Amino acid sequence: MITFEHVSKVYPDGTKAVNDLNLHIEKGEFFVFIGPSGCGKTTTMKMMNRLNEVTSGTILINGKEIHDYNIHELRRNIGYVLQQIALFPHMTVEENIAVVPELKKWSKEKIHKRVTELLEMVELDPQVYRHKKPNELSGGQQQRIGVIRALAADPDIVLMDEPFSALDPITREQLQNEMKELQQKIKKTIIFVTHDMNEALLLGDRVCLMRKGEIVQCDTPQMIVQQPANDFVREFLSTHTNTYNIEEMIDTDFKPFSSEAEVNVTREKFFVLDAQGVVRGITENGEIRSTEAVLSMDTNIEEVMKKLTEVGMLAVEKEGRVIGVITNESVVRYLHRSMQEKVVSSNG
Ligand code: ADP
Ligand code: MG
Numbered sequence: 001m002i003t004f005e006h007v008s009k010v011y012p013d014g015t016k017a018v019n020d021l022n023l024h025i026e027k028g029e030f031f032v033f034i035g036p037s038g039c040g041k042t043t044t045m046k047m048m049n050r051l052n053e054v055t056s057g058t059i060l061i062n063g064k065e066i067h068d069y070n071i072h073e074l075r076r077n078i079g080y081v082l083q084q085i086a087l088f089p090h091m092t093v094e095e096n097i098a099v100v101p102e103l104k105k106w107s108k109e110k111i112h113k114r115v116t117e118l119l120e121m122v123e124l125d126p127q128v129y130r131h132k133k134p135n136e137l138s139g140g141q142q143q144r145i146g147v148i149r150a151l152a153a154d155p156d157i158v159l160m161d162e163p164f165s166a167l168d169p170i171t172r173e174q175l176q177n178e179m180k181e182l183q184q185k186i187k188k189t190i191i192f193v194t195h196d197m198n199e200a201l202l203l204g205d206r207v208c209l210m211r212k213g214e215i216v217q218c219d220t221p222q223m224i225v226q227q228p229a230n231d232f233v234r235e236f237l238s239t240h241t242n243t244y245n246i247e248e249m250i251d252t253d254f255k256p257f258s259s260e261a262e263v264n265v266t267r268e269k270f271f272v273l274d275a276q277g278v279v280r281g282i283t284e285n286g287e288i289r290s291t292e293a294v295l296s297m298d299t300n301i302e303e304v305m306k307k308l309t310e311v312g313m314l315a316v317e318k319e320g321r322v323i324g325v326i327t328n329e330s331v332v333r334y335l336h337r338s339m340q341e342k343v344v345s346s347n348g
Contacts, residue, residue, distance in 0.1 A: 007057035079150030
């Protein structure tokens with residue numbers, strides 16, 4: 001669907017924003033760009049609809065170079081949602097949504113029907129909302145309109161640049177979930193920018209982590225979490241997600257392995273124990289035999305709980321040694337402790 005071949009962007013002032021980008025986005029894919037501020041996410045997006053011209057390299061959409069499309073036609077087939085809710089303030093919801101369909105010279109009836117359909121899709125009563133002005137809507141409602149406006153003329157591609165980052169956390173989570181459902185219904189190719197790793201992992205079919213204009217890792221959420229390409233990815237994961245402190249979940253009274261076996265492992269991992277306390281993947285003296293039953297240290301709490309229901313107990317390994325186990329009870333104790341800490345700190 002969308003292919004980047006050796007794409008670079010240098011701004012007139014000499015800023016190298018994007019450097020030799022190569023990637024391929026599939027039709028129907030939910031593709032997420034993530035990375036620190038200034039790493040080139042917005043620049044990459046804007047090159048696709050030619051709001052920014054590439055300095056070198058080629059971008060192809062459906063096998064055709066973007067320069068070979070009529071620029072208006074190109075932009076009308078690419079919906080665009082921005083972080084700042086950019087609805088036209090003097091126009092009603094209906095008029096806002098109708099902008100591109102009107103450019104495409106749709107009939108009044110067709111536009112009316114489409115507005116109804118879109119408002120229903122995001123569960124805003126068309127009767128009530130179509131005649132409202134943006135300032136009569138909450139932030140979350142305005143951003144819903146921003147999203148459906150981008151979808152209005154049925155574009156093949158939708159670009160969304162940090163669309164939810166100005167919203168409060170609750171509205172934001174709601175919209176993330178709606179977006180996920182929406183994508184399953186409409187099956188558009190969506191390119192989504194965020195700096196929120198939870199959002200990226202929740203929404204993305206693939207997540208592309210950028211740094212200084214280059215791709216660091218481009219993979220499924222599962223692979224990003226389980227096999228971060230390097231320390232930058234690991235650090236980004238741990239500082240941009242709600243992580244739980246796995247080490248604090250360890251049952252401190254239970255130490256099945258006391259071996260000092262030297263094992264050449266650099267990362268901290270879990271090993272799965274079965275209900276009988278037999279370790280799959282390491283030998284009795286703590287030596288690693290197989291990585292089949294290994295969970296990464298970045299594993300989220302849901303995954304830990306899921307594994308626990310399967311096997312009853314998880315062994316935790318650090319620097320080549322098993323340092324303890326996690327059980328259902330030890331997780332519950334940990335959660336209980338951390339909840340109390342939260343209550344205490346929010347009261348004080
Ligand atoms: P992101 O969206 O990841 O925060 P951007 O793509 O906006 O990053 O910016 C990438 C780099 O290019 C940054 O160093 C930024 O300051 C620079 N930049 C962006 N727009 C311009 C511009 N119009 N002129 C010069 N430099 C720019
Ligand atoms: Mg940006």
